[in-house]
Amino acid sequence: xxTKKDMDIKNVSxxxxxxxxxxxxxxxxxxxxxxxxHLGEILMPKRxxxxxxxxxxxxxxxxxxxxxxxxxxxxxxxxxxxxADEEPKTTQVDVLVNRIKKEFSxxxxxxxGIGGGTLLDLAKAVxxxxxxxxxxxxxxxxxxxxxxxxxxxxxxxxxxxxxEVSRTTVLLGPERKLGINSDYTTFDQVVLDPExxxxxxxxxxxxxxxxxxxxxxxxxxxxxxxAFSQSYGEKALELxxxxxxxxxxxxESRDKLMMASWHGGMSIAYSQVGVAHAMSYGLGYLxxxxxxxxxxxxxxxxxxxxxxxxxxxxxxxxxxxxTLPKNVCANLSEADFDTMINVSLNMEPLWENALGKDWxxxxxxxxxxxxxxxx
Numbered sequence: 270x271x272t273k274k275d276m277d278i279k280n281v282s283x284x285x286x287x288x289x290x291x292x293x294x295x296x297x298x299x300x301x302x303x304x305x306x307h308l309g310e311i312l313m314p315k316r317x318x319x320x321x322x323x324x325x326x327x328x329x330x331x332x333x334x335x336x337x338x339x340x341x342x343x344x345x346x347x348x349x350x351x352x353a354d355e356e357p358k359t360t361q362v363d364v365l366v367n368r369i370k371k372e373f374s375x376x377x378x379x380x381x382g383i384g385g386g387t388l389l390d391l392a393k394a395v396x397x398x399x400x401x402x403x404x405x406x407x408x409x410x411x412x413x414x415x416x417x418x419x420x421x422x423x424x425x426x427x428x429x430x431x432x433e434v435s436r437t438t439v440l441l442g443p444e445r446k447l448g449i450n451s452d453y454t455t456f457d458q459v460v461l462d463p464e465x466x467x468x469x470x471x472x473x474x475x476x477x478x479x480x481x482x483x484x485x486x487x488x489x490x491x492x493x494x495x496a497f498s499q500s501y502g503e504k505a506l507e508l509x510x511x512x513x514x515x516x517x518x519x520x521e522s523r524d525k526l527m528m529a530s531w532h533g534g535m536s537i538a539y540s541q542v543g544v545a546h547a548m549s550y551g552l553g554y555l556x557x558x559x560x561x562x563x564x565x566x567x568x569x570x571x572x573x574x575x576x577x578x579x580x581x582x583x584x585x586x587x588x589x590x591x592t593l594p595k596n597v598c599a600n601l602s603e604a605d606f607d608t609m610i611n612v613s614l615n616m617e618p619l620w621e622n623a624l625g626k627d628w629x630x631x632x633x634x635x636x637x638x639x640x641x642x643x644x
Contacts, residue, residue, distance in 0.1 A: 431534025
């Protein structure tokens, strides 16, 4: 088990060397309507033998639906339906890992996550914990995972989070909301089928899409910006503008937003996100606010840091007639604000990207509290 001191030392070391890190990418990806139907043939060469199953972690909104019936189960494969109503937790990962180890005498051939960011993050975390000792909270931080995960596949059914392409899996832990950021987190295979995003609730579509948009704004305005992240960020931002400001057909909108999500996730692979994400972690940890809406709740008040991005965000809100919740933080105690502030300030790489090495001179606890109080 890693101590807090060990994590802090390794996190600092990772920050100092991240500019020259040899970051991983998803090695295999298939894109296109109907590509989900090729999942069986994609998985077949990865099966160790008939007793080593593929475990499918699937959003429970698909239980009893046609999509669940299309999952290519053979031998002793298993579907585990999981609710995505709440943010994924380290304890949830531990329960899933213990369940799989108890039910099967050897490691599965692979883990497949089917759903939004919650299911994709759970799939990545479970794949890591099946081969690494300890519990999920031990690995919250940067580059704390030292053994390769088992084969894992991501299949998004909503677009925007970038979880399908990122090297992190964001989890609510006992002390913080923080990702398992490692070279072993990235999926081995991703299936991008825009047809799977049909029927997504309008507000969920908007909030998750805005997660992608905010990725772009924070990456393109960050101090970590470089030609690699800029190229992906600019393309993702262009696609977001088309999806949320133009009048596209449903099919074209699904295709473009799925690729915006991919490029948005890649834009932060070699850079970072910023103020909105750092603050949304506080909301998520204390109040359980889901990631996409949390980003939106914060971002609307960040004109000081992203004036053009916030102005365009408000235009998108108006065009799609989305009204953000109000008075979310109205009845919080001083202790509650302190908890959110501490969780947020722990996200040092995000703050450094947003505001530079002397970020603590700008973003003080009092400044953070003043923004939270507006939400």
